Amino acid sequence: MHKLFYYQFWSICTFLSAVTHIADSSPAFCFLSRQPTTHVIQSASELADTIPSIDVYVLVDHNNVSLPSSSSSSIRYIQLNETFLIKEGFQKAGMFGSNKICSAWDKALYYFTRIATNYSFVWFAEEDVFIPTTQAFLSLHELYSPHNDFVAPELAYNIQGDTYSWYHWYLAPGTFTIPWAHGIVCIVGSSRRMLSAVDEYARWRGELTFVEFLFHTMGIQHKEMTIVTPLELNTIAYRQRIAFEQVKNRPNNLWHPVKSFFNQKKWRQNIINITLIDKNQTLSKFHILKDKVIDDIGINSTSDLNHLLSLFELVKHQFTPTERQQLRHLFVRLANDQSEEISSLLHRLADHAFKLSEAHINTTMEEDRTEKYVALENKLVENKKTILWLVKNGNGSVDEKNEIGRLRREAKQLTLNLTREIQCERRYTRCK
Numbered sequence: 197m198h199k200l201f202y203y204q205f206w207s208i209c210t211f212l213s214a215v216t217h218i219a220d221s222s223p224a225f226c227f228l229s230r231q232p233t234t235h236v237i238q239s240a241s242e243l244a245d246t247i248p249s250i251d252v253y254v255l256v257d258h259n260n261v262s263l264p265s266s267s268s269s270s271i272r273y274i275q276l277n278e279t280f281l282i283k284e285g286f287q288k289a290g291m292f293g294s295n296k297i298c299s300a301w302d303k304a305l306y307y308f309t310r311i312a313t314n315y316s317f318v319w320f321a322e323e324d325v326f327i328p329t330t331q332a333f334l335s336l337h338e339l340y341s342p343h344n345d346f347v348a349p350e351l352a353y354n355i356q357g358d359t360y361s362w363y364h365w366y367l368a369p370g371t372f373t374i375p376w377a378h379g380i381v382c383i384v385g386s387s388r389r390m391l392s393a394v395d396e397y398a399r400w401r402g403e404l405t406f407v408e409f410l411f412h413t414m415g416i417q418h419k420e421m422t423i424v425t426p427l428e429l430n431t432i433a434y435r436q437r438i439a440f441e442q443v444k445n446r447p448n449n450l451w452h453p454v455k456s457f458f459n460q461k462k463w464r465q466n467i468i469n470i471t472l473i474d475k476n477q478t479l480s481k482f483h484i485l486k487d488k489v490i491d492d493i494g495i496n497s498t499s500d501l502n503h504l505l506s507l508f509e510l511v512k513h514q515f516t517p518t519e520r521q522q523l524r525h526l527f528v529r530l531a532n533d534q535s536e537e538i539s540s541l542l543h544r545l546a547d548h549a550f551k552l553s554e555a556h557i558n559t560t561m562e563e564d565r566t567e568k569y570v571a572l573e574n575k576l577v578e579n580k581k582t583i584l585w586l587v588k589n590g591n592g593s594v595d596e597k598n599e600i601g602r603l604r605r606e607a608k609q610l611t612l613n614l615t616r617e618i619q620c621e622r623r624y625t626r627c628k
């Protein structure tokens with residue numbers, strides 16, 4: 197009797213924990229669009245239908261268009277009130293391109309930080325990102341989302357906090373202390389931890405800042421967060437002409453921009469046709485060549501390794517995350533004691549197999565901080581705590597709103613002063 201009870205009890209627990217685990221790790225994908233055009237709906241439906249484990253959303257920025265009926269479709273639509281969002285601090289994330297204080301990015305961030313907080317990982321993509329196959333996306337997602345807070349095409353540091361090395365840096369002073377970082381965000385993936393940090397920033401500051409450095413800077417400053425820049429995303433650029441030949445050689449990459457949706461459709465079908473004809477031939481070729489390289493690696497292996505890489509580009513999606521990590525170990529191991537050229541090719545292969553998270557940069561050690569540094573930092577921490585408390589527990593009176601406004605201006609000034617102090621201490625700038 198007892199035994200049976202325990203057995204049932206534990207199997208129910210196991211079952212429940214399995215269910216919670218699935219719910220915990222559920223991802224979402226959000227297309228950022230101006231209006232729900234046929235092509236966005238098509239791309240989104242295809243993703244939703246082939247990967248049922250991912251909830252697919254289309255954010256519609258224009259509030260003057262009516263949404264297609266959701267009931268008959270596997271995609272969900274988001275449309276939000278701008279006046280309300282600005283009050284909530286979701287503004288200024290994407291002013292470029294839209295010329296609006298509250299744009300698609302603010303809305304998507306609001307939705308996934310305040311309303312749908314149940315997703316553990318959320319992908320955001322502009323509508324002209326081209327995903328050749330859903331399998332390509334799924335492989336990328338499964339390989340990199342479990343262990344990273346931010347998956348992005350690029351990460352460029354601005355350690356010293358100069359305002360000239362990139363044309364948007366003039367927006368950064370007062371938003372974050374240094375170091376800063378930025379990168380293109382046509383498609384990025386973000387963990388719940390990263391989204392919670394965005395949410396907290398909005399509550400503290402009453403506004404966001406340009407997404408092209410918001411995520412990256414929070415990611416590098418947070419000691420526990422990790423960022424990865426997979427090579428599957430190195431074909432995302434602001435502007436470039438993309439030919440089918442390129443896509444054919446790297447069908448597991450994501451591409452930007454492909455504005456012609458006629459091409460998107462045709463290319464996708466083409467890739468499917470090529471894959472169908474191929475059966476396993478490319479995969480077999482890859483394994484045969486890989487075994488040859490393992491047996492006989494040396495200064496003459498250059499062309500074999502280049503060939504191996506081009507084969508790998510075609511078959512990447514056929515490997516599980518574990519296999520990809522094993523391939524990385526293999527290539528890194530082979531690179532020992534090889535010439536510089538061979539070693540660098542093998543490390544490239546290793547990065548293609550499994551890119552490691554970006555290394556954390558060093559910040560000033562505790563013991564090296566000046567009194568002024570520590571004082572400013574403490575004030576900033578206190579400022580944040582006070583604002584977050586008021587926003588949560590306050591009475592909403594006019595006096596209090598004014599006080600929050602004053603504290604938010606102080607936060608900016610403290611950030612500027614602390615940044616200046618760090619720049620002086622580290623001699624990034626000349627100070628008296």
Ligand SMILES: *[C@@H]1O[C@H](CO)[C@@H](O)[C@H](O)[C@H]1NC(C)=O
Pocket residue numbers: 258259260261
């Ligand atoms: C809807 O509003 C946008 C600007 O927000 C404008 O560009 C567009 O023309 C409007 N569309 C219609 C159908 O009114």
Ligand SMILES: *[C@@H]1O[C@H](CO)[C@@H](O)[C@H](O)[C@H]1NC(C)=O
Pocket residue numbers: 277278279280
């Ligand atoms: C948008 O939000 C504002 C402020 O909360 C409210 O006054 C307004 O009525 C809302 N607009 C719509 C169309 O719901």
Ligand SMILES: *[C@@H]1O[C@H](CO)[C@@H](O)[C@H](O)[C@H]1NC(C)=O
Pocket residue numbers: 219222251311312313314315
């Ligand atoms: C997540 O939350 C949203 C908003 O409440 C809901 O529509 C959606 O069904 C939820 N998804 C999952 C997988 O729990």
Ligand SMILES: *[C@@H]1O[C@H](CO)[C@@H](O)[C@H](O)[C@H]1NC(C)=O
Pocket residue numbers: 462465466469
């Ligand atoms: C793909 O294959 C189908 C069936 O064989 C064919 O009808 C179609 O034209 C092909 N599409 C492309 C873009 O090659």
Ligand SMILES: *[C@@H]1O[C@H](CO)[C@@H](O)[C@H](O)[C@H]1NC(C)=O
Pocket residue numbers: 475476
């Ligand atoms: C392709 O390879 C997989 C796994 O290696 C195998 O299960 C499958 O039977 C192969 N298919 C063909 C058509 O050779």
Ligand SMILES: *[C@@H]1O[C@H](CO)[C@@H](O)[C@H](O)[C@H]1NC(C)=O
Pocket residue numbers: 494495496
């Ligand atoms: C590399 O190739 C050259 C020319 O084919 C050959 O003479 C040489 O022995 C090879 N070296 C190694 C290490 O295999």
Ligand SMILES: *[C@@H]1O[C@H](CO)[C@@H](O)[C@H](O)[C@H]1NC(C)=O
Pocket residue numbers: 557558
């Ligand atoms: C960061 O600090 C570690 C340990 O102190 C050191 O080994 C490493 O070289 C430093 N990295 C940079 C980029 O300064």
Ligand SMILES: *[C@@H]1O[C@H](CO)[C@@H](O)[C@H](O)[C@H]1NC(C)=O
Pocket residue numbers: 590591592593595596
């Ligand atoms: C609301 O709280 C503030 C302090 O944050 C206080 O000064 C003010 O008197 C309160 N107003 C009301 C109406 O309770």
Ligand SMILES: *[C@@H]1O[C@H](CO)[C@@H](O)[C@H](O)[C@H]1NC(C)=O
Pocket residue numbers: 606609610613
């Ligand atoms: C920032 O520095 C300026 C000039 O050094 C000083 O006047 C001001 O009080 C400081 N502000 C804060 C909030 O610490």
